[in-house]
Amino acid sequence: MFAVCLVMFINFSIVTAKVTSSPPVLIWGVDTPKATSIFRPVTNSQFSKMIKNMQKDNMIVVYLASELAAKDINCDVCFPYLSKIHPMNFYTQVEEPLKAIRRVSRATEEIVYHNPIISDIRKLELEMELPCNKGQIHAFNFNDRNVLAHDAAMAVATYQFSDCPVVHVYTAYTEEDRSYQRRKAYKTRPVPIQMDPSKGIDTDSSGPSFNQSLGEPEFTYNMVDNITVLRHNMVIVAFKSILMATRIGKGVQVPYNRTQVFLTEGEGEVQVGLLNGRDIKRGIVVVMTTNLSPLILELVPSLGNWYLTRIIFGGNKTFYPRDRIFFGFDFSLCCSDITVFASDTARLSFFDFHLDILYLDKDNGMDSNYEVKPCWSCSVVLTPALSQTIFVMLIIVSILCIGMAMILSIGQNRIMLNANDPELHVKTDT
Template identity: 40%
Template sequence: MYLWWSLLMIIKCVLAHNTPSSPPMLIWGIDIPQPESIFRYMKTFDLVRLLRPIQKDYMIVVYLASELTAKDINCPSCFPAMSQILPVVYFSQVEKPLRALNHLSRGSLKPGLTWHSLPMDGSEIDLEKEIRCQIGSIHGFNFGDRNMQAHDATIAAVLEVLKSCHIIHIYTALEEEATALRRRRVYSMSSLRHSHTDNINVIFTGDVGLKADPTNLTILRHELAIVGVQKIIQAKEIKLGHVVRYNRTYVKLKTGNDSLQMGLVGVQTVKKGFVLALKTDMGHMLIECLPVGGSWFITRIVFNTNMTFYPREMTVFSFQHSLCCQSVTAYSDEGWRVTLYSFHLDVMRKSSDSGYNPEYVPKPCWHCDKYISSVLSQSIFALAILFLVLCVGLIMLWDIGRNRFVQNVNDPDLHIKTDT
C-alpha cells in the first residue's frame, strides 16, 4: 500500500512540475459563447475546436506579447481603442495558444501562420501592402515586449486597414509571466504535498525565492569582502490550531560607503574568522563565519542586536571559492526566520586582493545546493534500519528446524539400531 501511494505521489509531483504555460487571451470581432467562469482553464485543442468552425468565414489576426498576466488584460486604460469594440471574449488561461494556432493554420487556405515583422527602429510600416483581406487565412504580429498601449495602437491600425473584412482579432502572449507561472507551479506542488492530510490546513503566503539574477543583486564592497544579495525576508511563524501562517517583512539593504563593515576574530587577518555587518533599514545584520577544516562555516546570524538565528543546514565553502547560494535561511528559538536570497560572498585572504578593486575577478563559485536534505537522510537511515531488521528476521526463519548439535565420534549414528 505504501509503495503504491509513493508511486502515485511521484506521478502527481511530476505532473505538477510540468504545469504548462497558460497566458490570458482576448478575442474581438465575433460573438462566441462566454466561458462559464473567468477562472476556467482552456486546453490547447479546446481552442482549436472553438475556432475551426468559424475559420472559413473569417480572417484571423493574432497579436503576441512577450508575457502577459490576467492583471495586464484587466486594464481598460491600456486598450483605449480596442476597449470600444464589441463583442469581446476573455479567457483567463489558455494552454499554449501558439501551438493551437499553428494546428489551426494547417487547415487554412495558406498553410502556416503568416508573420509580419515590426521595424526595430520604431518607424511605421505600410499595413495596406503588408496585410490584405483573405478569408480563412491566419496572420500574426509578434511584438516581443509588454508595451500594451503600443500594441493597442497597432491593433487599431490593422482594424482600420481591414475594416471592410470579416476579421477576428486575438490578443495573447507567447508565454505566461514567469513569476505567475512559478507561483502556480509552487502552489500546485504545495497542494499535492498536503493533500493527504485533510485535517491540517496549511496556508502558504507567497515568496519562495527566485533564481539568481545578476541584474537584481545589491552589491556591497569592503576591503576584505564582497557581498551580493537579491533580497532579504524576515518571517514570523504563527500557528492558530492547525493553521500555519507566516508574517513576512522585506528587509531593505542600505547602500553607501559604510553599508558593509567587517570585524575580525584575529588581530589583522581573516584566518581566524570574521563577522560581516550589513546595514539595513531595520538595523544591522551580523553574519558570523568561522574557519572549520579548511573551509568557512556560517555559524549564526544576529539581526538588530536582539535576535539570533542559527542555520539548520551546514553552509560551508572552501577558502579557494566564493559562496553562491540560491537562499540561506536561519531560524531563531522564538519562531522567527530570516532568508537571504541569491546570497554571494567572496572573502579576500591575500593581502594583494581588495574588494574595492574594479578589476578583481571573484573566485569560482561554491554552490550550496542541497543534494541530500535532512529529511531525505533521515528517511534513508530509517529504511536501512528496517532493511536490517527484515534481513535478521529472514535469517531466523531460515534457521528454524535445523539441528545445531554436533555428534560425538564415539556415539552411534542417529536413528540406527545396534546390538550393543
C-alpha cells in the first residue's frame, strides 16, 4: 500500500510540476561566467549572486521588454547595435531574472524605475541621462516587444554611460508566452499510459498537440478591402496575402508544399530598425511577426532609390529577388506580386504588396490624413535576359553593317586627283 501511494505521489508531482518563466538575458560591460548549457537554465539564486558580485564596483542598468524568447535575441538584423558589442554574454534561459535583481536591491538600494518613450529618439538622450552612482540599480521599462526600438534606445544609453563603470542587462518581465506554454506543456505532461494498439487510442493524447494546422487568426490590425495594412511612423506596409512554398522532392515535376503565412495575433504593429543604428542613410529593416517566424525586409538607398536587397524568414533563411526591385524616394512600391527565392529552392511570395517609406521628419505614417506617395510599379518590362540579348544583337548588327560597307567600297576610288596629275584611266606616252 505504501508503494502504491508513493507512485501516485510521484505521478501527481510530475503532472503538477511548477514551471517558472525563464526569459533570455544579455549582459555586457563586464566579464561574467559563461553559460554551462543552453538547455539548462540559470537558476534564480545563481543569477542573484552574479548581480551581487557586479554591483560592488559598477552601476547596473536593466532594460526590460514585456516578453522575450531566445529566438528574438538570435535575430542579428533585429539588433544592429548590440551585434557589434564585444564581449557580451548571452544566457538563453534565466529563472525569474527580475526577481533575482529585486532580491539584490533589497539588501542595498531600491531599484529606480524609468519609463522612457522609445518611439521618440530625440527625447531618449535626455530621458536616459543619469548620474553615475556605483551600486545603484536603474531599470528602464520598455513595455513592449519592439526589439528594434529597444536596440536604438540601448545604443543611446550606452553612449550616455561611456565614462561610467556600468553593467548593462537586457531581459524581459516574462518569457514569450508561446515558448512558455510549450515548455510548460512538455514538463507537466503526465507519463503516457500503455494501451493496446489495436484499440486505436493515441497514447499521448493527454498532452496538447502543437502540430495541428493553424486556422486564420483574428486580425488586430487594419483590414481594408481584404488588404492587411500595417502602420509605423516611418513606413506603411500593405499586402493581401503571403505564401511560403517549400519543395518536397526532386524530379522533373517537383511538387511544392504551400503554406499560408499569417501575422501573429496581437502583433499588429510593424517594426522598423536602422541598419547603422543612427539614421536612415544606410538603410532600414522592416520586421513583421508571423505565425511561422519573424519576417524581415532589408531596404538600402541607392542613387535616389530604395533597393530591396533581401528578405529573411523561416529560421534566418535568406531569400533574394530574381530581378532588381527598387523604387524612388518620392514614390511608394506597388506590386501585384513579388517572389523571392532561397538557396534551397524555397519561395516566398507577396500578393498585392505596397510599401511606402517616410524619410522626411514632417511625415508620420500613423497620421490618418497622410497621403501615400504615387505608385512605382515593379512590373518587369525588360528582363535582364532580354536586355542582354538586345545588347548582343546590336553589336552583331553593327559588325555586319561595317563589314558590308567595307565589301561594297572595294574598287571605288575616293581620293581626289590633283590638277597636274595625269588621268588614271587614260594611257599616255611619256
